[in-house]
Amino acid sequence: MSSTASAPSSPVSPGWRTPLVVILAGCLIAMIGFGVRSAFGLFLEPMTVTHGWDRSTFGLAMAIQNLLWGIGVPIAGMVADRYGPSRVLAVGALVYTAGVWGMAHTSSVVGLHLFGGVLTGIGVAFTSFSLAMAAMAKVVGPERRSLALGLGTAAGSFGQVMFSPLGQTFIHQFGWEAALGYLALSALMVIPLAFVLPNTPPSKNETLQDQSLLEALREATGHRGFVLLTVGFFVCGFHVAFITVHFSAYISDLGLDPSVGATALALIGFFNIVGSFAAGLFGQRWSKKTGLAWIYFLRSIAIIGLLMAPKTDLTIYLFAGSMGVLWLSTVPLTTGIVAQVFGVRYMGTLFGVVFLSHQLGSFMGVWLGGYLYDTVGSYDGVWWAGVVLGVLAALIHMVIDEKPLGRLTPATA
Secondary structure, eight states, X not given: OOOOOOSOOOOSOSTTXXXXXXHHHXXXXXXXXXXXXXXXXXXXXXXXXXXXXXXXXXXXXXXXXXXXXXXXXXXXXXXXXXXXXHHHHHHHXXXXXXXXXXXXXXXXXXXXXXXXXXXXXXXXXXXXXXXXXXXXXXXXXXXXXXXXXXXXXXXXXHHHHHHHHHHHHHHHHHOHHHHHHHHHHHHTTHHHHHTTSOSSOOOTTOOOOOOOHHHHHHHHHTOHHXXXXXXXXXXXXXXXXXXXXXXXXXXXXXXXXXXXXHHHHHHHHHHHHHHHHHXXXXXXXXXXXXXXXXXXXXXXXXXXXXXXXXXXXXXXXXXXXXXXXXXXXXXXXXXXXXXHHHOSTTHXXXXXXXHHHHHHHHHHHHHXXXXXXXXXXXXXXXXXXXXXXXXXXXXXXXXXXXXXXXXXXXXXX
């Protein structure tokens, strides 16, 4: 691999596209893109009851969505790294809208899997918060990078705070079909925000390298820490997707009011704002891999607490709050390790590869939740699998080498 260093890059962008404006636009994109999809679990019961589907049918659609999201993110990251994120995000918003709109109007299982699974999954991938966060990471120096990534993740969580109760209100007031229509229209708001991002943002305070994309991928996949980070992120997807899709139904099965489920999802999003921001601050001062290990271990403890405690509203809310702090606080630390070790030139692509593992975990968590419920009538097996996986992920992250590669300048670390 050949590399040459040049002078530090020119200012971030001319005119009004200041780092503050770029970060604000990136946060809004993350809020909308993640917020819309976070409400899909609220539609499990009304859609399955209306159409006579079982939960595994809906769960498979959401699993396909998560899988296509995972497959699409590295592709979207490659295109965005080469040509800039604006057009990628705009096209993704159109596909996202079409998928959610079609999900509202289909009455067949094939249509559900096509619109709610394939199209929505591609749309989510091409409006992914990782694209916005890669742009944000490139307009700030390394001394503020973890904090910027934490802000982007927290913004996605704020979208969950907004869209979970909003989605429940729409369902109650207008019916689930209209509620999905309103969510579809919300996704269109990503388009004008996408063109606020600089289309070819340089990497602030990082010397330029003539490394190709293929060379970057070979370098990363040959790095043991990158492989372990990728394997560990599978567990994050397993936890998050299962809870997002099945938690509301789990709460209803306990005999609690459906509003408890909507409130719990909102609490997860609210406390994740705190957790994501705190993780960004933590990553600026301390070892990111140690932070990740503790997050996964504490998730296992929280799940055990849920399973062992009396099933009351308070138990659900305490679990939601604790899991919220740990929810996407993995993201600023995981993306931070990628940027810290490999630099930000191909950050969108490399995090996309890591994120694919996350979505394979999401596919397994969503599908397994529906399958086990339909076969044994309980989600307990999936919860206990989440406990074991959380402990394994904690161990995996402890042995990751997070030192910057020698080809990077000290300013990149």
